[in-house]
Amino acid sequence: MTGVRLREVRKSFGSAEVIRGVSLDVPKGSFGVFVGPSGCGKSTLLRMIAGLEDTTGGTIEIGGRDVTNVEPAKRGVAMVFQSYALYPHLSVFENMAFSLRLARAKSAEVQRKVGETAEILRLGDHLKKKPSELSGGQRQRVAIGRAIVREPEVFLFDEPLSNLDAELRVQMRLELTRLHRQIGATMIYVTHDQVEAMTLADQIFVLRGGLLQQAGRPLHLYDDPANRFVGGFIGSPAMNFLEGTVASGAGGLEVRLEGLDHPVSIVPGTAGPAVGDRVVLGLRPEKMRLAEAGLPATVEMIEELGGVSYLHARTSTGRDLVVERRGRREGLEGTTVRLAADPGDILVFTPEGERLR
Template identity: 65%
Template sequence: MGISLHNVRKSFGPVGVIHDVSMEIPTGDFAVFVGPSGCGKSTLLRMIAGLEDTTSGTIFIEGRDVTNVEPAQREVAMVFQSYALYPHLTVFENMAFSLRLKKTAKSHINEMVHGAARILHLEDHLQKRPSELSGGQRQRVAIGRAIVRQPKVFLFDEPLSNLDAELRVQMRLELAKLHKQIGATMIYVTHDQVEAMTLADRIFVLKGGVVQQAGKPLELYDNPDNQFVGGFIGSPAMNFLPGRVLGRQEETLRVAVDGAGKELLAKVSANLSDGTSVRIGVRPEHLQPVTNGIPATVELEEDLGGVSYLHARLAGGQAIVVETRERRKSLDGQTIYLGASAEDVLVFAEDGRRLR
């Protein structure tokens, strides 16, 4: 097992920020911690790195208890949001810095630096200084500095946040390729769920210092455990509509959308009393035009070429987003009628729990 956390807690004085977190990350996995600002994902990463003390619980790396081990002895390498490069040193010197501190043989330093440079396409930049590089190249140097240390675990703390949109996409692809090439265990922190979905073997969704759900990206997308995960994973976000239970129809639950005068069917086996208040979740791509569906007035249409997003409002005032790939005339101001298949309608309790 690559990394194991058992009942880990972290408090700053009386304020708890990580609450009883346990997780298993297999050797060679690319794990992503994702969640809103202040959810504790960076603190958790820094605890694994040894940069923050653990209030209670244990942390294991490759079967070794490192809870109270110094950062330099944990065999991890961390890449930060800021590149933290030495401006007066060349790319080669920046990447070789930690090896020189260890008094590593020059021949080995050359071998390691040139090997990392080939992986990161930096061979032609080794004699340049950071000021001569683009943002993406600087971040690759920071990653190269980590690679030459040959750590057991790579830790990335929002490394792409300082890059523009195009470079972020490019660097996402390069990180995915890097993981395939070297096969090391990697943990990546981000608030961007698109990065999480595209990079991760396994995603850990955090909120308030608690892991809300962990699993493969599409597992979380298709089968969220609660309303928070359903709303956080996916772009545009899942639509949530207030509703109430009308009863059962064979293997499905009948739920009415408040203020819409219409009902939907959901594949839910839980026994719920008629009239129970619920939240109905439907992703934008699962809402389809039907003859006798829920009426919604289109307020804005976003055409992005291959896909369009209709921002509409129900009679009860609830805003929804509908994804469509059909080419058509503008629907601004028009009323459309929407439905969804029972398999695509999720139902949540008022406290956010998924009802199955």
């Protein structure tokens, strides 16, 4: 097992800088996930670790060894792509054994490694089949198995579940988690799906515009985002945001929201804000509740999901809000409700998106 360390890594395509000085550590044996919107640089960063993209600046270390200028085959990594890239004319066994054959491994070693890997991935009954005879999830497992038999130091996954339907994606997330626990290898996974990131990762690295926004355990990023972007990106449904101006109130500081007559009490952090400051409030859907006194909003739609429902409401100023409710199914569409949250559950950001703690 080994870890991956990046120090001030940069990547430019001509005059366009797409990775802008990223430093991070993926501890050995951990499952790290690069997440962010399309175009944020996460796949480029993964390809740089693999050696498939040159590094413009900075250093990449794998297991304490500087591999910045080492060719891909000598980095000790194996990559699983979004497309399965299986050889259609070869059996599952031969697809998984292909790299071992190229390395001139002995037949007994090939049989052992492929057999052990097939058992891990529950492919033992499919070794004689061709890829066309497999489901999408089984094909993806074959692609993963092809990487496992190489016994790499680090596994790299580039959105490997994107081609699967919703049910298979959930199943494969569970299987990847089991696989990681079973073989204990260092894994780095790229996705734009924050649900995948939250469910798979030991540590999440949130990227935006080629910059690392925040790194940490999934629930740490959810509970304590460093900025508005992380707060809005991590979590489903997304965090609600309301703009206003800080004023003094009977119980301390409160925020007077734009165009609305209901002030919202906040708990000021050590970094402010001060009276008169413009701020943005962040409220998680599950932290909001219906109350007798609170922010007025009209319920436009309710997503009924069984044990949980999501109220989609809109304020008189056109601000959309989502409220999570559990165990309540009364029809509220078209009615005006009052929404409230405890001051300690409200996050405060600057208009530029920085967190005020």
